[in-house]
Amino acid sequence: AQSVTQLGSHVSVSEGALVLLRCNYSSSVPPYLFWYVQYPNQGLQLLLKYTSAATLVKGINGFEAEFKKSETSFHLTKPSAHMSDAAEYFCAVSGPGSGNTGKLIFGQGTTLQVKP
Amino acid sequence: DAGVTQSPTHLIKTRGQQVTLRCSPKSGHDTVSWYQQALGQGPQFIFQYYEEEERQRGNFPDRFSGHQFPNYSSELNVNALLLGDSALYLCASSFNRDSVQYFGPGTRLTVL
Numbered sequence: 001a002q003s004v005t006q007l008g009s010h011v012s013v014s015e016g017a018l019v020l021l022r023c024n025y026s027s028s029v030p031p032y033l034f035w036y037v038q039y040p041n042q043g044l045q046l047l048l049k050y051t052s053a054a055t056l057v058k059g060i061n062g063f064e065a066e067f068k069k070s071e072t073s074f075h076l077t078k079p080s081a082h083m084s085d086a087a088e089y090f091c092a093v094s095g096p097g098s099g100n101t102g103k104l105i106f107g108q109g110t111t112l113q114v115k116p
Numbered sequence: 117d118a119g120v121t122q123s124p125t126h127l128i129k130t131r132g133q134q135v136t137l138r139c140s141p142k143s144g145h146d147t148v149s150w151y152q153q154a155l156g157q158g159p160q161f162i163f164q165y166y167e168e169e170e171r172q173r174g175n176f177p178d179r180f181s182g183h184q185f186p187n188y189s190s191e192l193n194v195n196a197l198l199l200g201d202s203a204l205y206l207c208a209s210s211f212n213r214d215s216v217q218y219f220g221p222g223t224r225l226t227v228l
Contacts (some may be wrong), residue, residue: 004158034216043120043206043219044159090158103149103172104208104217106158 002027004091006107014115019063019078021110023091026072032094033074034104035065039087047089050074061085086114118143120209120220128226129197137192137223141209147171148190149217150182153204165190166212194225202227 007022025031032051036044048059055067065076074091091107121140129135141148147166151159161174165184184190188209194201204224208217 036219043221044208046216046218049216092158103161103164103174104151104159105161108158109156 139207
């Protein structure tokens, strides 16, 4: 069965510092991987997706993620944190054989705090 | 272009009652998925509807049921509510080919 593990339920960085949010997945087939962001009292917004094309994926708001098959990882990074980046971040994988539109399996989430 | 919309925004029910939540997909989308997000957790897949039929289902009891209408909008019904059903219910829509899922703002259900 597929699963997603997000290492660190809470990450705190200073404004302007590097953001690194960790995600590891388990999958018996090549997965589709996603990062979503959730601001307080809102739904989820897609940051970026990996669908077996380029391994370095660029998303919105300056975020990017690198797919590393050997490490089964899909970590999210941003070179310089802004106060507006403070939110909950979720890594997700599509269910087997479902491609982009199938069942999403989410990690537990990582809360990003940005300090001034 | 309107995104995914959900109603109501908030809902308070008591144990044993029944509830219906509604979702209108993004324009051009024909597939609707429902997720339950308990406080402090990641969303959990409930089920997905396409062409008015349930196409996939997660590990949720039969108390959770749904429906999709010809205009692609969808309802989620929960019977015999339990305290543990308190959560944010998220609807996501997609186009049944190769598009990602876009989420609505959610309905916050509180069961007392």
